[in-house]
Amino acid sequence: MSNKIRVLVAKPGLDGHDRGAKVVVRGLRDLGMEVIYLGLRVTPEQIVEATIQEDVNVVGLSCLSGAHMSLFPKTMELLRAKGLKDVLVVAGGIIPEKDIPKLKEAGIAEVFGPGTPIDTIAKVITTKTGGGAK
Amino acid sequence: MAEKKAEQGSERKPEFKTTVGGIPIKRVYGPADCAAADAAKDLAAPGEYPFTRNIMPSGYRGRLWTMRQYAGFATVEETNERFKYLYKNGQTGFSVAFHLPTQEGYDSDHPLSAGEVGKCGVAIDSLQDMERLWEGIPLGDVSTSMTINATAPVVLAMYIAAAEKQGVERKKLNGTVQNDILKEYIARNTYIFGPAPSMRLVTDICSFCAQELPQWNSISISGYHMREAGATAAQEAAFTLANGIAYVQAMIDRGMEVDSFAPRFSFFFAAYTNVLEEAAKYRALRRIWARVMKERFGAKNPRSMMLRYHVQTDGFALTAQQPLNNIVRVTLQALAAVLGGCQSLHTNSFDEALSLPSEQAVQVALRTQQIIAEESGCADVVDPLGGSYYVESLTGEIEKRVHAYLDEIDRMGGSLKAIEKGYIQQEIANSAYEYQKAVDAGEQVIVGVNKYTTEEPHGAELLHVGEELEAKQMERLRKLRAARDGQRVTQVLTKVRSVAQSSENIMPVMIEAVEAYATLGEISDALRQAFGEYRERNVV
Numbered sequence: 236m237s238n239k240i241r242v243l244v245a246k247p248g249l250d251g252h253d254r255g256a257k258v259v260v261r262g263l264r265d266l267g268m269e270v271i272y273l274g275l276r277v278t279p280e281q282i283v284e285a286t287i288q289e290d291v292n293v294v295g296l297s298c299l300s301g302a303h304m305s306l307f308p309k310t311m312e313l314l315r316a317k318g319l320k321d322v323l324v325v326a327g328g329i330i331p332e333k334d335i336p337k338l339k340e341a342g343i344a345e346v347f348g349p350g351t352p353i354d355t356i357a358k359v360i361t362t363k364t365g366g367g368a369k
Numbered sequence: 370m371a372e373k374k375a376e377q378g379s380e381r382k383p384e385f386k387t388t389v390g391g392i393p394i395k396r397v398y399g400p401a402d403c404a405a406a407d408a409a410k411d412l413a414a415p416g417e418y419p420f421t422r423n424i425m426p427s428g429y430r431g432r433l434w435t436m437r438q439y440a441g442f443a444t445v446e447e448t449n450e451r452f453k454y455l456y457k458n459g460q461t462g463f464s465v466a467f468h469l470p471t472q473e474g475y476d477s478d479h480p481l482s483a484g485e486v487g488k489c490g491v492a493i494d495s496l497q498d499m500e501r502l503w504e505g506i507p508l509g510d511v512s513t514s515m516t517i518n519a520t521a522p523v524v525l526a527m528y529i530a531a532a533e534k535q536g537v538e539r540k541k542l543n544g545t546v547q548n549d550i551l552k553e554y555i556a557r558n559t560y561i562f563g564p565a566p567s568m569r570l571v572t573d574i575c576s577f578c579a580q581e582l583p584q585w586n587s588i589s590i591s592g593y594h595m596r597e598a599g600a601t602a603a604q605e606a607a608f609t610l611a612n613g614i615a616y617v618q619a620m621i622d623r624g625m626e627v628d629s630f631a632p633r634f635s636f637f638f639a640a641y642t643n644v645l646e647e648a649a650k651y652r653a654l655r656r657i658w659a660r661v662m663k664e665r666f667g668a669k670n671p672r673s674m675m676l677r678y679h680v681q682t683d684g685f686a687l688t689a690q691q692p693l694n695n696i697v698r699v700t701l702q703a704l705a706a707v708l709g710g711c712q713s714l715h716t717n718s719f720d721e722a723l724s725l726p727s728e729q730a731v732q733v734a735l736r737t738q739q740i741i742a743e744e745s746g747c748a749d750v751v752d753p754l755g756g757s758y759y760v761e762s763l764t765g766e767i768e769k770r771v772h773a774y775l776d777e778i779d780r781m782g783g784s785l786k787a788i789e790k791g792y793i794q795q796e797i798a799n800s801a802y803e804y805q806k807a808v809d810a811g812e813q814v815i816v817g818v819n820k821y822t823t824e825e826p827h828g829a830e831l832l833h834v835g836e837e838l839e840a841k842q843m844e845r846l847r848k849l850r851a852a853r854d855g856q857r858v859t860q861v862l863t864k865v866r867s868v869a870q871s872s873e874n875i876m877p878v879m880i881e882a883v884e885a886y887a888t889l890g891e892i893s894d895a896l897r898q899a900f901g902e903y904r905e906r907n908v909v
Contacts, residue, residue, distance in 0.1 A: 248469070248481075248484060248485055249469035249470060249472075249473050249475075249481060249482070249485050249559075250469065250485075250489075251469075251553075251556075251557050251558025251559055252597075253558065253598070254597065254598045254599055254685070254801050257798055257801065257802075257909050258599075258801055258802055258805045260909050261798075261802050261909055262802070262805065262806075262809075272907050272909055274905070274907045275558055275905070276473075276481070276558075278480075278481070300469055300485060300488050300489050301485075301488035301489065301724070301725060302483075302484035302485045302488055303484075304484070304836070305483055305484030305836065306483075306484050309483075309484075329721075329722065329723070329724065331723055331724045332723075348689045348722075349687075349688065349689045349722045350688055350689060350690055350815070350818040350819075352808075352809045352819075353805065353809055354809060
């Protein structure tokens with residue numbers, strides 16, 4: 236197994252705004268990470284399933300429809316229920332500031348708003364996963 | 370050397386590479402830069418073919434553009450209130466945003482709707498919701514634009530049925546249904562069925578409207594979402610026209626005569642902050658479409674050749690950082706749209722990178738249009754940029770790039786084929802990624818984001834849509850299902866399936882189904898059984 240950081244990027248819910256998610260996928264790949272893009276309209280259950288199947292260190296969730304407060308914590312809950320406590324979960328999208336503390340409480344490590352450079356996302360991931368060796 | 374430099378006029382950076390859309394920029398433009406254009410032909414007077422300068426001889430001196438703000442929040446009652454508020458403030462048309470479950474064919478109580486109810490727009494599950502949405506607003510007196518695509522047949526049927534319940538005949542209805550499925554596969558992603566049955570539904574609506582709703586725009590061919598997904602101005606123009614060509618061809622293939630439906634085709638484009646490139650884009654678009662319709666499709670009626678379009682300012686340009694700056698961006702974008710000659714315009718609210726817009730932000734957005742209309746003087750002259758060396762050069766440059774793409778797409782067998790191959794998606798994804806790299810490298814400046822940054826909290830008052838609404842909408846559905854004639858619903862859903870499997874126009878049975886209070890989710894399920902569902906491949 237290589238020590239590349241493995242990232243799963245997914246868009247839970249019905250939201251179709253995928254520009255940010257796609258750009259992040261490509262940017263992280265260019266920075267040397269292995270990134271699996273699960274795509275649109277996936278359920279929290281499917282995300283957890285893919286997290287196990289793909290054996291990733293990091294899950295990135297994106298949502299711009301306003302449904303994050305039910306979809307993100309639900310995903311966290313299911314990940315925990317499967318015992319996936321070591322997986323780093325980060326999120327992005329249109330997330331009002333006041334929701335961020337609640338998301339962090341639910342276990343989301345970081346929330347990246349619009350305008351975040353890809354470098355910043357990569358640094359957070361690298362630091363928090365300890366470089367990704369697995 | 371230094372002397373020579375001063376003589377030439379020193380410049381503040383080593384190189385001015387291209388416009389944001391990738392068109393090379395020179396220091397100054399002159400007559401030679403427009404020499405390729407045959408001015409007499411290309412720049413005929415406003416109102417004359419090929420309509421580069423405007424489709425109407427009088428431009429906004431005749432009538433201002435329609436100020437049409439896209440809105441839809443939570444329940445029908447709240448949206449109904451917001452519509453009345455906008456109307457009181459001088460807005461001259463309505464534009465309905467539907468929540469994602471309505472757009473993707475699910476009722477509010479479907480598991481996939483969890484968390485989405487009322488978030489991106491109004492929740493419409495049945496005709497009952499549509500009736501309440503328009504309570505107190507006479508549908509014969511307004512014009513309504515509905516952003517609905519995969520489920521357009523169901524939602525349009527509900528609108529017609531709601532109007533008829535108000536006593537308004539369908540032939541008096543005025544408005545637009547987006548009904549542009551091709552761009553959903555490319556960018557916006559609210560498709561349900563595969564391309565073939567979807568194209569059939571699109572053309573069912575177009576031919577139904579041509580016969581029954583003479584004042585209705587049966588399709589709004591949209592570049593906006595491709596632009597938001599990362600397309601350049603020229604790509605937005607090219608891919609939208611390629612889709613337009615596909616729809617016209619599909620109608621002709623159904624045996625329709627081009628002038629019988631083309632006058633009701635309308636378009637929808639973005640406006641970005643790069644004012645002159647955007648204004649040039651609209652001018653190029655009008656010219657190319659007019660020629661496509663006349664030369665390629667043999668249209669005779671000038672109305673078939675006129676590109677009529679709605680514009681929305683660029684949502685992607687809105688920054689979460691220093692959000693008040695967005696008011697300035699929206700102003701520049703709206704100005705570009707007006708200088709370009711749009712028929713209707715939506716201005717975004719400055720807080721939309723943070724959340725759905727608040728009432729104050731919505732008002733500023735509308736006022737921005739009113740200030741441009743009443744104070745700027747830009748609406749007092751038709752095509753005020755016409756003849757500018759730079760703008761004419763940009764117009765020609767965009768036209769050239771659009772033609773190159775149209776030729777390429779023709780070689781692939783049309784836009785449907787180009788989409789199936791992932792070609793259009795890939796071109797857009799590449800542009801999006803290039804743009805992000807330029808921003809991250811600081812080559813593309815975004816004020817407040819990668820230059821002139823501050824560390825302040827934004828402090829804007831945001832709109833919040835609560836989760837309690839979901840339960841309310843579910844309860845409403847439960848009551849509806851208990852109260853309606855269940856047998857009639859079952860029968861009509863069977864009929865929907867069988868019409869879907871035939872070649873009969875879907876619209877009459879849609880109206881029958883909504884009148885029986887079959888829900889949007891139930892009708893969509895019947896269509897899913899007939900057509901199957903589409904799964905896209907991910908093009909990154």
